[in-house]
Amino acid sequence: MNTPHRLGQTAIVVGASTAGLLSARVLSEYYDEVIILERDHAEDLAMTSLRPRKGIPQSRHIHILLSGGEMAISDLLPGFADDLVAAGAQTGNFAYTIRWRLSGHWYPQFKSDLAQYVQSRPVIDQIVTRKVLAIPNIRVVSGVKVKDYLLDSSATRVTHVEAQNEEGDITHYDADFVIDAGGRGALYPRWLKDSPYGAPPEHLIGFDLAYSTCTFDRDPAIDHTWLLTALYPHIPDELRGGVVCCIENNQYLVTLYGYHGDHPPTDEAGFKEFAKSLPSPEIYDSIKDLAPKGDIIRHKFIGSLRRHYERMPRTPQNIVAIGDAMCSLNPAFAQGISGVALEVKAMQGVLADHAQGHISQAALPKKIYHALSRVIDVPWDISRDECFKYPHTTGNRSILYAPQTWVKDHIMRSNDPDVLNQFFRVVHLVDSPFSLLQPRILAKLFRFTQHKQISNEDTAIVASR
Numbered sequence: 001m002n003t004p005h006r007l008g009q010t011a012i013v014v015g016a017s018t019a020g021l022l023s024a025r026v027l028s029e030y031y032d033e034v035i036i037l038e039r040d041h042a043e044d045l046a047m048t049s050l051r052p053r054k055g056i057p058q059s060r061h062i063h064i065l066l067s068g069g070e071m072a073i074s075d076l077l078p079g080f081a082d083d084l085v086a087a088g089a090q091t092g093n094f095a096y097t098i099r100w101r102l103s104g105h106w107y108p109q110f111k112s113d114l115a116q117y118v119q120s121r122p123v124i125d126q127i128v129t130r131k132v133l134a135i136p137n138i139r140v141v142s143g144v145k146v147k148d149y150l151l152d153s154s155a156t157r158v159t160h161v162e163a164q165n166e167e168g169d170i171t172h173y174d175a176d177f178v179i180d181a182g183g184r185g186a187l188y189p190r191w192l193k194d195s196p197y198g199a200p201p202e203h204l205i206g207f208d209l210a211y212s213t214c215t216f217d218r219d220p221a222i223d224h225t226w227l228l229t230a231l232y233p234h235i236p237d238e239l240r241g242g243v244v245c246c247i248e249n250n251q252y253l254v255t256l257y258g259y260h261g262d263h264p265p266t267d268e269a270g271f272k273e274f275a276k277s278l279p280s281p282e283i284y285d286s287i288k289d290l291a292p293k294g295d296i297i298r299h300k301f302i303g304s305l306r307r308h309y310e311r312m313p314r315t316p317q318n319i320v321a322i323g324d325a326m327c328s329l330n331p332a333f334a335q336g337i338s339g340v341a342l343e344v345k346a347m348q349g350v351l352a353d354h355a356q357g358h359i360s361q362a363a364l365p366k367k368i369y370h371a372l373s374r375v376i377d378v379p380w381d382i383s384r385d386e387c388f389k390y391p392h393t394t395g396n397r398s399i400l401y402a403p404q405t406w407v408k409d410h411i412m413r414s415n416d417p418d419v420l421n422q423f424f425r426v427v428h429l430v431d432s433p434f435s436l437l438q439p440r441i442l443a444k445l446f447r448f449t450q451h452k453q454i455s456n457e458d459t460a461i462v463a464s465r
Protein backbone atom coordinates (compact mmCIF):
# COMPACT_ATOMS: atom_id res chain seq x y z
CA MET A 1 0.00 0.00 0.00
CA ASN A 2 1.28 3.50 -0.86
CA THR A 3 2.04 5.80 2.07
CA PRO A 4 -0.05 8.96 1.62
CA HIS A 5 1.95 12.08 0.73
CA ARG A 6 1.68 14.94 3.16
CA LEU A 7 -0.46 17.78 1.77
CA GLY A 8 0.08 20.49 4.38
CA GLN A 9 0.23 21.47 7.99
CA THR A 10 -3.32 22.30 9.05
CA ALA A 11 -6.72 21.27 7.76
CA ILE A 12 -9.81 22.85 9.29
CA VAL A 13 -13.17 21.08 9.41
CA VAL A 14 -16.31 23.03 10.29
CA GLY A 15 -18.88 20.87 12.12
CA ALA A 16 -18.50 17.69 14.17
CA SER A 17 -21.39 15.62 12.88
CA THR A 18 -21.16 12.67 10.47
CA ALA A 19 -19.73 14.57 7.49
CA GLY A 20 -17.23 16.58 9.55
CA LEU A 21 -15.98 13.72 11.69
CA LEU A 22 -15.55 11.27 8.81
CA SER A 23 -13.85 13.98 6.70
CA ALA A 24 -11.45 14.71 9.57
CA ARG A 25 -10.57 11.01 9.68
CA VAL A 26 -9.58 11.14 5.97
CA LEU A 27 -7.72 14.46 6.24
CA SER A 28 -5.69 13.13 9.19
CA GLU A 29 -3.80 10.98 6.65
CA TYR A 30 -2.60 14.05 4.74
CA TYR A 31 -2.23 16.96 7.18
CA ASP A 32 -0.06 17.27 10.28
CA GLU A 33 -3.02 18.52 12.25
CA VAL A 34 -6.79 18.50 11.71
CA ILE A 35 -8.82 20.96 13.77
CA ILE A 36 -12.60 20.52 13.97
CA LEU A 37 -14.48 23.70 14.89
CA GLU A 38 -17.89 22.93 16.42
CA ARG A 39 -20.46 25.23 18.01
CA ASP A 40 -21.72 22.55 20.45
CA HIS A 41 -19.99 22.43 23.83
CA ALA A 42 -17.34 19.96 24.96
CA GLU A 43 -19.72 18.19 27.38
CA ASP A 44 -22.18 17.55 24.50
CA LEU A 45 -19.41 16.29 22.25
CA ALA A 46 -18.13 13.95 24.95
CA MET A 47 -21.40 12.02 24.46
CA THR A 48 -21.15 10.36 27.85
CA SER A 49 -24.90 9.70 27.64
CA LEU A 50 -27.07 8.95 24.63
CA ARG A 51 -28.54 12.46 24.70
CA PRO A 52 -29.19 14.00 21.26
CA ARG A 53 -26.84 16.92 20.55
CA LYS A 54 -28.18 20.47 20.28
CA GLY A 55 -26.28 21.10 17.02
CA ILE A 56 -27.86 18.00 15.44
CA PRO A 57 -31.56 18.55 16.29
CA GLN A 58 -32.65 15.87 13.82
CA SER A 59 -30.85 13.27 15.93
CA ARG A 60 -33.95 13.02 18.15
CA HIS A 61 -35.77 11.39 15.24
CA ILE A 62 -35.50 7.92 13.79
CA HIS A 63 -32.25 7.44 11.88
CA ILE A 64 -32.13 4.26 9.83
CA LEU A 65 -28.63 3.32 8.76
CA LEU A 66 -28.50 1.81 5.27
CA SER A 67 -26.07 -1.05 4.61
CA GLY A 68 -24.01 1.04 2.17
CA GLY A 69 -23.48 3.62 4.90
CA GLU A 70 -22.62 1.06 7.56
CA MET A 71 -20.06 -0.53 5.22
CA ALA A 72 -18.50 2.83 4.29
CA ILE A 73 -18.24 3.93 7.93
CA SER A 74 -16.81 0.53 8.93
CA ASP A 75 -14.22 0.94 6.19
CA LEU A 76 -13.20 4.37 7.48
CA LEU A 77 -13.50 3.41 11.15
CA PRO A 78 -12.80 -0.32 11.57
CA GLY A 79 -14.84 -1.96 14.32
CA PHE A 80 -17.77 0.45 13.88
CA ALA A 81 -20.41 -2.29 13.40
CA ASP A 82 -19.14 -4.30 16.39
CA ASP A 83 -19.27 -1.15 18.50
CA LEU A 84 -22.89 -0.54 17.43
CA VAL A 85 -23.82 -3.98 18.72
CA ALA A 86 -21.83 -3.48 21.94
CA ALA A 87 -23.76 -0.23 22.48
CA GLY A 88 -27.07 -2.07 22.25
CA ALA A 89 -27.97 -1.86 18.54
CA GLN A 90 -30.36 -4.58 17.44
CA THR A 91 -29.27 -6.55 14.41
CA GLY A 92 -31.08 -8.62 11.84
CA ASN A 93 -31.42 -9.50 8.21
CA PHE A 94 -32.87 -6.55 6.30
CA ALA A 95 -35.63 -8.31 4.36
CA TYR A 96 -36.41 -10.70 7.22
CA THR A 97 -36.65 -8.44 10.24
CA ILE A 98 -37.77 -5.18 8.64
CA ARG A 99 -41.43 -4.99 7.66
CA TRP A 100 -42.31 -2.31 5.21
CA ARG A 101 -45.25 -1.22 3.23
CA LEU A 102 -44.61 0.98 0.22
CA SER A 103 -47.07 1.95 -2.52
CA GLY A 104 -49.79 0.09 -0.64
CA HIS A 105 -47.83 -3.15 -0.80
CA TRP A 106 -46.14 -5.20 1.94
CA TYR A 107 -42.81 -6.69 0.95
CA PRO A 108 -42.46 -10.44 1.29
CA GLN A 109 -40.26 -11.68 4.12
CA PHE A 110 -37.12 -13.45 2.91
CA LYS A 111 -33.45 -13.78 3.77
CA SER A 112 -31.61 -11.05 1.86
CA ASP A 113 -27.84 -10.60 1.93
CA LEU A 114 -28.04 -7.26 3.76
CA ALA A 115 -27.45 -6.82 7.48
CA GLN A 116 -29.51 -4.20 9.30
CA TYR A 117 -28.45 -2.41 12.49
CA VAL A 118 -31.22 -0.64 14.41
CA GLN A 119 -30.43 1.97 17.08
CA SER A 120 -31.03 5.60 17.95
CA ARG A 121 -28.97 8.24 16.16
CA PRO A 122 -26.97 9.19 19.30
CA VAL A 123 -25.51 5.65 19.36
CA ILE A 124 -24.04 6.27 15.90
CA ASP A 125 -22.79 9.74 16.89
CA GLN A 126 -21.22 8.45 20.10
CA ILE A 127 -19.21 5.75 18.33
CA VAL A 128 -18.13 7.90 15.37
CA THR A 129 -17.15 10.80 17.66
CA ARG A 130 -15.09 8.60 20.01
CA LYS A 131 -13.30 6.78 17.22
CA VAL A 132 -12.43 9.95 15.29
CA LEU A 133 -11.35 11.99 18.29
CA ALA A 134 -9.05 9.13 19.34
CA ILE A 135 -6.92 9.77 16.22
CA PRO A 136 -3.82 11.54 17.58
CA ASN A 137 -3.56 14.41 15.06
CA ILE A 138 -7.26 15.38 15.24
CA ARG A 139 -8.48 17.84 17.85
CA VAL A 140 -11.79 19.57 18.31
CA VAL A 141 -12.38 23.15 19.43
CA SER A 142 -15.92 23.23 20.81
CA GLY A 143 -18.24 26.08 21.72
CA VAL A 144 -17.17 28.18 18.71
CA LYS A 145 -19.15 29.34 15.72
CA VAL A 146 -17.39 29.78 12.40
CA LYS A 147 -18.27 33.24 11.08
CA ASP A 148 -16.05 33.93 8.07
CA TYR A 149 -13.51 32.60 5.59
CA LEU A 150 -10.61 34.97 4.87
CA LEU A 151 -9.08 34.96 1.39
CA ASP A 152 -5.53 35.76 0.24
CA SER A 153 -4.85 38.92 -1.80
CA SER A 154 -5.57 37.16 -5.09
CA ALA A 155 -8.87 35.81 -3.68
CA THR A 156 -8.02 32.27 -4.80
CA ARG A 157 -7.30 30.57 -1.46
CA VAL A 158 -8.73 30.66 2.04
CA THR A 159 -5.88 31.53 4.41
CA HIS A 160 -7.80 31.67 7.70
CA VAL A 161 -11.06 30.52 9.23
CA GLU A 162 -12.63 32.97 11.66
CA ALA A 163 -14.43 31.55 14.69
CA GLN A 164 -16.12 33.22 17.64
CA ASN A 165 -16.77 31.81 21.09
CA GLU A 166 -19.76 32.62 23.30
CA GLU A 167 -17.86 35.39 25.06
CA GLY A 168 -17.47 37.07 21.67
CA ASP A 169 -13.71 36.39 21.34
CA ILE A 170 -12.58 35.93 17.74
CA THR A 171 -9.82 33.51 16.70
CA HIS A 172 -8.33 33.15 13.22
CA TYR A 173 -7.19 29.61 12.42
CA ASP A 174 -4.50 29.11 9.74
CA ALA A 175 -5.76 26.77 7.05
CA ASP A 176 -4.07 24.85 4.24
CA PHE A 177 -7.35 23.13 3.44
CA VAL A 178 -10.92 23.66 4.70
CA ILE A 179 -14.00 21.47 4.71
CA ASP A 180 -17.36 23.00 5.54
CA ALA A 181 -19.50 20.21 6.99
CA GLY A 182 -21.89 22.58 8.74
CA GLY A 183 -25.04 20.83 7.53
CA ARG A 184 -27.91 22.23 5.50
CA GLY A 185 -27.56 25.71 7.06
CA ALA A 186 -23.76 25.77 6.56
CA LEU A 187 -21.88 29.04 6.24
CA TYR A 188 -20.03 28.29 2.97
CA PRO A 189 -22.92 28.65 0.47
CA ARG A 190 -23.99 31.93 2.15
CA TRP A 191 -20.39 33.14 2.19
CA LEU A 192 -20.01 32.29 -1.52
CA LYS A 193 -23.13 34.31 -2.34
CA ASP A 194 -21.50 37.45 -0.92
CA SER A 195 -18.09 36.70 -2.48
CA PRO A 196 -16.81 37.32 -6.04
CA TYR A 197 -17.59 33.66 -6.78
CA GLY A 198 -21.38 33.91 -6.32
CA ALA A 199 -23.86 31.36 -4.92
CA PRO A 200 -23.93 27.76 -6.17
CA PRO A 201 -26.96 26.83 -8.32
CA GLU A 202 -29.58 25.21 -6.06
CA HIS A 203 -32.38 22.74 -6.65
CA LEU A 204 -35.14 22.53 -4.05
CA ILE A 205 -37.78 19.82 -4.26
CA GLY A 206 -40.61 21.05 -2.06
CA PHE A 207 -42.98 18.66 -0.28
CA ASP A 208 -43.62 20.35 3.13
CA LEU A 209 -42.88 17.35 5.36
CA ALA A 210 -42.92 17.23 9.16
CA TYR A 211 -41.81 14.52 11.60
CA SER A 212 -43.11 14.00 15.14
CA THR A 213 -41.12 11.56 17.26
CA CYS A 214 -41.41 9.97 20.65
CA THR A 215 -39.76 7.21 22.68
CA PHE A 216 -41.63 4.57 24.69
CA ASP A 217 -40.44 1.85 27.06
CA ARG A 218 -41.49 -1.50 25.67
CA ASP A 219 -42.17 -4.75 27.43
CA PRO A 220 -38.93 -6.78 27.11
CA ALA A 221 -41.00 -9.96 27.38
CA ILE A 222 -42.43 -9.25 23.91
CA ASP A 223 -40.09 -11.07 21.57
CA HIS A 224 -40.42 -9.38 18.20
CA THR A 225 -39.42 -11.15 15.03
CA TRP A 226 -39.26 -7.68 13.48
CA LEU A 227 -36.97 -4.82 14.49
CA LEU A 228 -38.60 -2.09 12.50
CA THR A 229 -41.96 -1.55 10.82
CA ALA A 230 -42.17 1.21 8.21
CA LEU A 231 -45.45 2.37 6.72
CA TYR A 232 -44.72 4.57 3.73
CA PRO A 233 -47.71 6.47 2.34
CA HIS A 234 -49.23 5.13 -0.84
CA ILE A 235 -48.45 8.20 -2.94
CA PRO A 236 -50.42 10.17 -4.15
CA ASP A 237 -53.50 8.80 -2.31
CA GLU A 238 -51.98 8.98 1.19
CA LEU A 239 -49.98 11.76 2.85
CA ARG A 240 -49.16 10.04 6.15
CA GLY A 241 -46.48 7.57 7.14
CA GLY A 242 -44.72 6.27 10.21
CA VAL A 243 -41.98 4.02 11.55
CA VAL A 244 -41.60 2.08 14.78
CA CYS A 245 -38.12 0.80 15.70
CA CYS A 246 -36.95 -1.47 18.51
CA ILE A 247 -33.89 0.46 19.67
CA GLU A 248 -31.38 -0.05 22.49
CA ASN A 249 -32.49 -0.45 26.12
CA ASN A 250 -35.87 -2.00 25.29
CA GLN A 251 -37.37 1.11 23.80
CA TYR A 252 -39.58 1.87 20.86
CA LEU A 253 -38.62 4.93 18.88
CA VAL A 254 -41.64 6.05 16.88
CA THR A 255 -41.67 8.68 14.14
CA LEU A 256 -44.89 9.76 12.45
CA TYR A 257 -44.78 12.04 9.44
CA GLY A 258 -46.97 13.77 6.91
CA TYR A 259 -46.34 15.42 3.53
CA HIS A 260 -47.76 18.60 2.06
CA GLY A 261 -48.90 20.14 5.33
CA ASP A 262 -50.60 17.08 6.84
CA HIS A 263 -48.27 17.25 9.85
CA PRO A 264 -48.47 14.97 12.91
CA PRO A 265 -49.30 16.60 16.25
CA THR A 266 -47.01 16.82 19.29
CA ASP A 267 -49.53 16.01 22.07
CA GLU A 268 -49.99 12.41 23.19
CA ALA A 269 -53.65 12.08 22.22
CA GLY A 270 -53.10 13.67 18.81
CA PHE A 271 -49.96 11.59 18.20
CA LYS A 272 -51.79 8.33 18.93
CA GLU A 273 -54.79 9.42 16.85
CA PHE A 274 -52.46 10.12 13.92
CA ALA A 275 -50.87 6.66 14.38
CA LYS A 276 -54.36 5.13 14.41
CA SER A 277 -55.22 6.90 11.16
CA LEU A 278 -52.40 5.17 9.25
CA PRO A 279 -53.64 2.60 6.73
CA SER A 280 -52.27 -0.33 8.74
CA PRO A 281 -52.48 -0.78 12.55
CA GLU A 282 -48.95 -2.01 13.45
CA ILE A 283 -47.59 1.28 14.81
CA TYR A 284 -50.72 2.18 16.73
CA ASP A 285 -50.94 -1.32 18.19
CA SER A 286 -47.34 -1.06 19.43
CA ILE A 287 -47.89 2.17 21.40
CA LYS A 288 -51.60 2.50 22.16
CA ASP A 289 -51.22 1.38 25.81
CA LEU A 290 -47.82 2.98 26.44
CA ALA A 291 -46.99 6.39 27.92
CA PRO A 292 -44.50 8.59 26.03
CA LYS A 293 -41.09 9.12 27.62
CA GLY A 294 -40.54 12.86 27.53
CA ASP A 295 -41.82 15.31 24.95
CA ILE A 296 -42.98 14.54 21.46
CA ILE A 297 -40.55 16.42 19.20
CA ARG A 298 -41.33 17.92 15.81
CA HIS A 299 -38.99 18.63 12.88
CA LYS A 300 -40.17 20.42 9.75
CA PHE A 301 -38.47 19.78 6.44
CA ILE A 302 -39.65 21.86 3.51
CA GLY A 303 -37.90 19.72 0.91
CA SER A 304 -34.74 18.12 -0.45
CA LEU A 305 -32.04 20.64 -1.31
CA ARG A 306 -29.06 20.13 -3.61
CA ARG A 307 -26.34 22.68 -4.16
CA HIS A 308 -24.53 22.16 -7.46
CA TYR A 309 -21.03 23.40 -6.58
CA GLU A 310 -19.74 21.24 -9.44
CA ARG A 311 -21.52 23.57 -11.88
CA MET A 312 -19.78 26.72 -10.60
CA PRO A 313 -17.24 28.13 -13.06
CA ARG A 314 -14.74 28.54 -10.21
CA THR A 315 -14.48 28.36 -6.44
CA PRO A 316 -11.60 29.03 -4.01
CA GLN A 317 -8.95 26.34 -4.46
CA ASN A 318 -8.69 24.94 -0.96
CA ILE A 319 -12.20 24.75 0.48
CA VAL A 320 -15.07 22.34 -0.19
CA ALA A 321 -18.53 21.77 1.28
CA ILE A 322 -19.60 18.20 1.98
CA GLY A 323 -22.57 16.32 3.46
CA ASP A 324 -25.86 18.13 3.99
CA ALA A 325 -24.04 21.37 3.14
CA MET A 326 -24.01 19.99 -0.41
CA CYS A 327 -27.16 17.85 -0.49
CA SER A 328 -29.88 17.40 2.10
CA LEU A 329 -32.11 14.47 1.14
CA ASN A 330 -35.71 13.58 2.02
CA PRO A 331 -35.27 11.98 5.49
CA ALA A 332 -38.04 9.44 4.89
CA PHE A 333 -35.65 7.55 2.59
CA ALA A 334 -32.96 7.32 5.29
CA GLN A 335 -30.11 8.11 2.91
CA GLY A 336 -28.41 11.06 4.68
CA ILE A 337 -25.72 9.42 6.80
CA SER A 338 -24.99 6.78 4.17
CA GLY A 339 -24.77 9.35 1.39
CA VAL A 340 -22.38 11.40 3.54
CA ALA A 341 -20.16 8.38 4.32
CA LEU A 342 -19.98 7.48 0.63
CA GLU A 343 -19.18 11.11 -0.25
CA VAL A 344 -16.27 11.07 2.20
CA LYS A 345 -14.97 7.88 0.63
CA ALA A 346 -15.20 9.49 -2.82
CA MET A 347 -13.29 12.53 -1.54
CA GLN A 348 -10.67 10.18 -0.08
CA GLY A 349 -10.03 8.81 -3.58
CA VAL A 350 -9.60 12.28 -5.08
CA LEU A 351 -7.29 13.40 -2.27
CA ALA A 352 -5.16 10.29 -2.85
CA ASP A 353 -4.80 11.26 -6.53
CA HIS A 354 -3.99 14.84 -5.52
CA ALA A 355 -1.36 13.63 -3.07
CA GLN A 356 0.22 11.54 -5.84
CA GLY A 357 0.46 14.68 -7.99
CA HIS A 358 -2.21 13.60 -10.50
CA ILE A 359 -4.54 16.52 -9.68
CA SER A 360 -3.39 20.13 -9.28
CA GLN A 361 -4.48 22.31 -6.37
CA ALA A 362 -6.41 24.57 -8.76
CA ALA A 363 -8.41 21.61 -10.09
CA LEU A 364 -8.99 19.97 -6.70
CA PRO A 365 -12.39 21.40 -5.65
CA LYS A 366 -13.93 20.71 -9.05
CA LYS A 367 -12.63 17.11 -9.01
CA ILE A 368 -13.96 16.58 -5.50
CA TYR A 369 -17.37 18.06 -6.36
CA HIS A 370 -17.69 15.90 -9.47
CA ALA A 371 -16.88 12.80 -7.40
CA LEU A 372 -19.38 13.79 -4.68
CA SER A 373 -22.00 14.59 -7.27
CA ARG A 374 -21.70 11.13 -8.86
CA VAL A 375 -22.26 9.59 -5.42
CA ILE A 376 -25.26 11.78 -4.64
CA ASP A 377 -26.98 11.29 -8.02
CA VAL A 378 -28.18 7.83 -6.94
CA PRO A 379 -29.97 8.62 -3.63
CA TRP A 380 -31.16 11.93 -5.07
CA ASP A 381 -32.87 10.19 -8.00
CA ILE A 382 -34.37 7.44 -5.81
CA SER A 383 -36.04 9.83 -3.37
CA ARG A 384 -36.88 12.52 -5.95
CA ASP A 385 -38.98 10.29 -8.19
CA GLU A 386 -41.18 9.04 -5.35
CA CYS A 387 -41.99 12.59 -4.15
CA PHE A 388 -43.09 13.67 -7.63
CA LYS A 389 -45.96 11.20 -7.47
CA TYR A 390 -47.63 14.00 -5.45
CA PRO A 391 -48.94 16.60 -7.91
CA HIS A 392 -48.21 19.39 -5.37
CA THR A 393 -44.48 18.64 -5.15
CA THR A 394 -42.45 21.55 -6.51
CA GLY A 395 -39.11 21.51 -8.34
CA ASN A 396 -37.82 19.78 -11.45
CA ARG A 397 -38.51 16.12 -12.01
CA SER A 398 -36.04 13.94 -13.91
CA ILE A 399 -36.55 13.67 -17.68
CA LEU A 400 -36.45 9.91 -17.10
CA TYR A 401 -39.19 10.16 -14.44
CA ALA A 402 -41.82 8.09 -16.27
CA PRO A 403 -39.64 5.09 -17.31
CA GLN A 404 -37.71 5.06 -14.03
CA THR A 405 -40.92 5.09 -11.99
CA TRP A 406 -42.44 2.37 -14.14
CA VAL A 407 -39.41 0.11 -13.67
CA LYS A 408 -39.21 0.75 -9.93
CA ASP A 409 -42.91 0.10 -9.39
CA HIS A 410 -42.69 -3.18 -11.28
CA ILE A 411 -39.61 -4.29 -9.37
CA MET A 412 -41.23 -3.49 -6.07
CA ARG A 413 -44.34 -5.46 -6.94
CA SER A 414 -42.58 -8.45 -8.45
CA ASN A 415 -42.45 -10.26 -5.07
CA ASP A 416 -39.44 -12.13 -6.40
CA PRO A 417 -36.73 -12.44 -3.68
CA ASP A 418 -33.91 -12.43 -6.24
CA VAL A 419 -35.15 -9.26 -7.96
CA LEU A 420 -36.00 -7.59 -4.65
CA ASN A 421 -32.63 -8.49 -3.12
CA GLN A 422 -30.85 -6.74 -5.98
CA PHE A 423 -33.23 -3.79 -5.72
CA PHE A 424 -32.60 -3.51 -1.96
CA ARG A 425 -28.84 -3.54 -2.61
CA VAL A 426 -29.38 -0.49 -4.83
CA VAL A 427 -31.69 1.25 -2.35
CA HIS A 428 -29.15 0.58 0.44
CA LEU A 429 -26.48 2.27 -1.72
CA VAL A 430 -24.42 -0.93 -1.89
CA ASP A 431 -24.73 -1.56 -5.66
CA SER A 432 -25.18 0.77 -8.62
CA PRO A 433 -28.67 1.04 -10.23
CA PHE A 434 -27.05 -0.46 -13.37
CA SER A 435 -26.82 -3.76 -11.49
CA LEU A 436 -30.57 -4.09 -12.10
CA LEU A 437 -29.83 -4.43 -15.80
CA GLN A 438 -28.35 -7.92 -15.38
CA PRO A 439 -30.01 -10.29 -17.90
CA ARG A 440 -31.27 -12.57 -15.09
CA ILE A 441 -33.10 -9.68 -13.38
CA LEU A 442 -34.43 -8.25 -16.64
CA ALA A 443 -35.75 -11.66 -17.73
CA LYS A 444 -37.63 -12.09 -14.45
CA LEU A 445 -39.06 -8.60 -14.69
CA PHE A 446 -40.15 -9.20 -18.26
CA ARG A 447 -41.95 -12.40 -17.25
CA PHE A 448 -43.60 -10.54 -14.38
CA THR A 449 -44.90 -7.74 -16.61
CA GLN A 450 -46.32 -10.34 -19.01
CA HIS A 451 -48.30 -12.00 -16.24
CA LYS A 452 -49.62 -8.63 -15.01
CA GLN A 453 -49.64 -9.60 -11.36
CA ILE A 454 -49.78 -6.01 -10.19
CA SER A 455 -52.37 -5.37 -7.56
CA ASN A 456 -52.98 -2.28 -5.48
CA GLU A 457 -54.18 -4.30 -2.54
CA ASP A 458 -52.00 -5.07 0.44
CA THR A 459 -50.41 -8.46 0.41
CA ALA A 460 -50.37 -10.38 3.66
CA ILE A 461 -47.79 -9.40 6.25
CA VAL A 462 -45.55 -12.38 6.63
CA ALA A 463 -43.53 -11.19 9.59
CA SER A 464 -45.45 -10.67 12.78
CA ARG A 465 -44.81 -10.55 16.48
Ligand SMILES: Cc1cc2nc3c(=O)[nH]c(=O)nc-3n(C[C@H](O)[C@H](O)[C@H](O)COP(=O)(O)OP(=O)(O)OC[C@H]3O[C@@H](n4cnc5c(N)ncnc54)[C@H](O)[C@@H]3O)c2cc1C
Binds near residue numbers: 037039058061145340
Ligand atom coordinates in the same frame (compact mmCIF):
# COMPACT_ATOMS: atom_id res chain seq x y z
C1 LIG B 1 -35.79 14.72 10.54
C2 LIG B 1 -34.59 14.05 9.90
C3 LIG B 1 -34.51 12.66 9.90
C4 LIG B 1 -33.42 12.03 9.28
N1 LIG B 1 -33.39 10.67 9.21
C5 LIG B 1 -32.33 10.06 8.65
C6 LIG B 1 -32.26 8.63 8.59
O1 LIG B 1 -33.19 7.90 8.95
N2 LIG B 1 -31.12 8.07 8.08
C7 LIG B 1 -30.09 8.83 7.61
O2 LIG B 1 -29.08 8.27 7.17
N3 LIG B 1 -30.15 10.18 7.61
C8 LIG B 1 -31.23 10.81 8.11
N4 LIG B 1 -31.27 12.17 8.14
C9 LIG B 1 -30.15 12.95 7.56
C10 LIG B 1 -28.98 13.06 8.55
O3 LIG B 1 -29.42 13.60 9.77
C11 LIG B 1 -27.83 13.91 7.95
O4 LIG B 1 -27.64 13.60 6.61
C12 LIG B 1 -26.54 13.67 8.74
O5 LIG B 1 -26.62 14.19 10.04
C13 LIG B 1 -25.29 14.24 8.08
O6 LIG B 1 -25.33 15.60 8.11
P1 LIG B 1 -24.03 16.52 8.19
O7 LIG B 1 -22.95 15.87 8.98
O8 LIG B 1 -23.71 16.99 6.83
O9 LIG B 1 -24.59 17.81 9.00
P2 LIG B 1 -25.33 17.91 10.38
O10 LIG B 1 -25.63 16.58 10.95
O11 LIG B 1 -26.45 18.87 10.23
O12 LIG B 1 -24.22 18.56 11.34
C14 LIG B 1 -23.70 19.85 11.15
C15 LIG B 1 -22.73 20.15 12.31
O13 LIG B 1 -22.08 21.38 12.06
C16 LIG B 1 -22.16 22.22 13.21
N5 LIG B 1 -22.14 23.60 12.70
C17 LIG B 1 -22.99 24.13 11.78
N6 LIG B 1 -22.63 25.40 11.49
C18 LIG B 1 -21.53 25.68 12.25
C19 LIG B 1 -20.71 26.83 12.39
N7 LIG B 1 -20.93 27.95 11.68
N8 LIG B 1 -19.67 26.78 13.26
C20 LIG B 1 -19.41 25.64 13.98
N9 LIG B 1 -20.18 24.51 13.89
C21 LIG B 1 -21.21 24.53 13.02
C22 LIG B 1 -23.46 21.79 13.89
O14 LIG B 1 -23.48 22.13 15.25
C23 LIG B 1 -23.43 20.28 13.66
O15 LIG B 1 -22.67 19.62 14.63
C24 LIG B 1 -32.38 12.83 8.69
C25 LIG B 1 -32.48 14.21 8.70
C26 LIG B 1 -33.59 14.82 9.27
C27 LIG B 1 -33.70 16.32 9.22
